[in-house]
Amino acid sequence: MTRRIVVAIDGPGGAGKSTIARRLAQRLGFLYIDTGAMYRAVALWAHRQGIGMTEAQKLEQLAIAADIGLKSDPPQVTLNGEDITEAIRDPEMSQAASKVSAISGVRRALVDKQRKIAENESVVMEGRDIGTVVFPEATVKIFLDASPEVRAARRVRDLEAKKAAVDSAEVLKELVERDTRDRSRADSPLMQAPDAEYVDTSAHEITEVEEMLLRIIRHRTSN
Numbered sequence: 248m249t250r251r252i253v254v255a256i257d258g259p260g261g262a263g264k265s266t267i268a269r270r271l272a273q274r275l276g277f278l279y280i281d282t283g284a285m286y287r288a289v290a291l292w293a294h295r296q297g298i299g300m301t302e303a304q305k306l307e308q309l310a311i312a313a314d315i316g317l318k319s320d321p322p323q324v325t326l327n328g329e330d331i332t333e334a335i336r337d338p339e340m341s342q343a344a345s346k347v348s349a350i351s352g353v354r355r356a357l358v359d360k361q362r363k364i365a366e367n368e369s370v371v372m373e374g375r376d377i378g379t380v381v382f383p384e385a386t387v388k389i390f391l392d393a394s395p396e397v398r399a400a401r402r403v404r405d406l407e408a409k410k411a412a413v414d415s416a417e418v419l420k421e422l423v424e425r426d427t428r429d430r431s432r433a434d435s436p437l438m439q440a441p442d443a444e445y446v447d448t449s450a451h452e453i454t455e456v457e458e459m460l461l462r463i464i465r466h467r468t469s470n
Contacts, residue, residue, distance in 0.1 A: 251367070251368065251369050252277070252369040252370075252386045252387070252468060253365055253369070253370055253372065253382045253384075253385040253386050253387070254268075254271065254275075254277065254369075254370070254371040254372070254385065254386065254387045254389070254464060255372055255373075255377035255378035255381070255382050255385035255387065255388045255389070255440075255443075256268050256271075256371065256372070256373040256374075256377065256389045256390075256391055256460075257373070257374060257375055257376065257377050257378050257379070257388070257389070257390050257391070257437070257439070257440070257443065258373075258375070258390055258391035258392050258437075259375075259392065259398065259422075259425075259426050259429065259437060260341070260398065260402070260422055260425055260426070260429075261393065261397075261398025261399065261401050261402050261422060262391040262392050262393050262398060262448060263391060263393070263401070263448050263453065263456060264283075264373040264374075264391050265281055265283070265373060266453060267373075267391065267448075267453065267456055267457060267460060268281070268371045268372070268373040269281075269319065269322060269371075270453070270457050271371050271457065271460060271461065271464070272319055272370075272371040273319070273320065274457070274461065275369070275371065275464070276369075277368070277369040277370050277371050278319060278364070278365075278368050278369070278370045278371070279317075279319040279322075279370070279371050279372075280317055280361065280364055280365065280370050280371070280372040280373070281317060281322075281324070281373060281374075282357070282361055282372060282373065282374035282375075282377065282381070283344065283373070283374055283375075284315075284317065284324045284335060285313075285315050285317075285357050285360065285361070286344040286345075286347050286348045286353070286357065287324075287335035287336075287340045287341070287343075287344040288313060288315050288324060288326045288331060288335060289306065289309055289310045289313055289344075289347050289353060289357070290335075290340055290343035290344045290346075290347045291326065291331055291334055291335050291340055291343075292309050292313060292326060292327075293305070293306055293309055293343070293347065294339075294340075294343060296309070300343050300346040300347055301346070303350045303351075303352060303353075304352070306347055306350055306352070306353050307350065307352030307353055307355075307356060309353075310352065310353040310356035310357055311356045313326060313327065313356075314326070314327045314328070315360065316328075317364070336409075338406070338411075338421070341421075341425070342421060342425065345425045345428050345429060346428075348375070348429075348432075349428065349432040349433075349434065350434075351433075351434040354376075354380075354434055354435055358380065358381050361381050362381065362382075365382070372385075375429055375435075375437040376435040376436075376437065378390070378439075378440035378442075378443050379435070379438060379440045380435045383440070386467060386468060387444075387463065387464050387467040387468065388440045388442055388443035388444065389443055389444050389446055389460060389463060390439040390440070390443040390444070390445050390446065391446050391448060391456075392445065392446070392447050392448070392449075393447060393448045393449040394449050395419060395422060395423055395426070396419065397448075397449045398422055399415065399418050399419035399422050400415075402418050402422065403415050403418050406418070444463050446459060446460065446463075
């Protein structure tokens with residue numbers, strides 16, 4: 248693989264996008280780009296500034312001004328030079344990021360940053376509109392999915408591993424609400440690109456999914 252390759256992985260929350268994208272990038276020697284972390288970064292900055300998640304103009308200005316850095320090994324997200332890797336993983340930031348991402352101006356600003364990151368090297372980029380909006384010409388497109396119950400159970404395990412108090416029913420409720428919000432937003436809704444490979448991870452371990460996706464990538468890039 249000598250040419251620049253873009254692997255676009257889309258799907259709803261809890262489908263395993265971040266974990267699998269990070270593993271694939273490491274296996275392939277590509278840069279891993281977590282676009283969700285970029286929206287969380289803007290949401291975190293807005294929260295700290297006391298800006299509401301519906302103040303579109305102010306949020307757009309933050310998105311334009313934000314200096315967001317992404318590193319793959321070890322995974323790190325920085326905002327204006329500050330390490331916010333852990334701060335953006337708070338469940339409150341997940342819900343806030345979903346609201347921020349529905350604002351057209353914020354999406355335009357961050358899509359521009361995402362495209363610039365991928366200009367000069369091969370990347371594995373995951374999010375909710377990578378194969379449809381950010382990189383409609385991506386070399387490989389994958390739509391990763393799982394049932395809401397399986398995705399909620401994964402989220403609960405992640406939170407419990409961090410010693411967080413967890414209400415399983417509330418986690419499922421918030422996940423379904425975010426699914427609805429992401430799929431129904433007017434700008435860049437979550438959807439499967441027509442030429443994306445659909446992969447349901449519900450009944451598979453992460454190592455199995457990794458090998459499945461590697462086969463898809465190798466097939467798509469061998470021509």
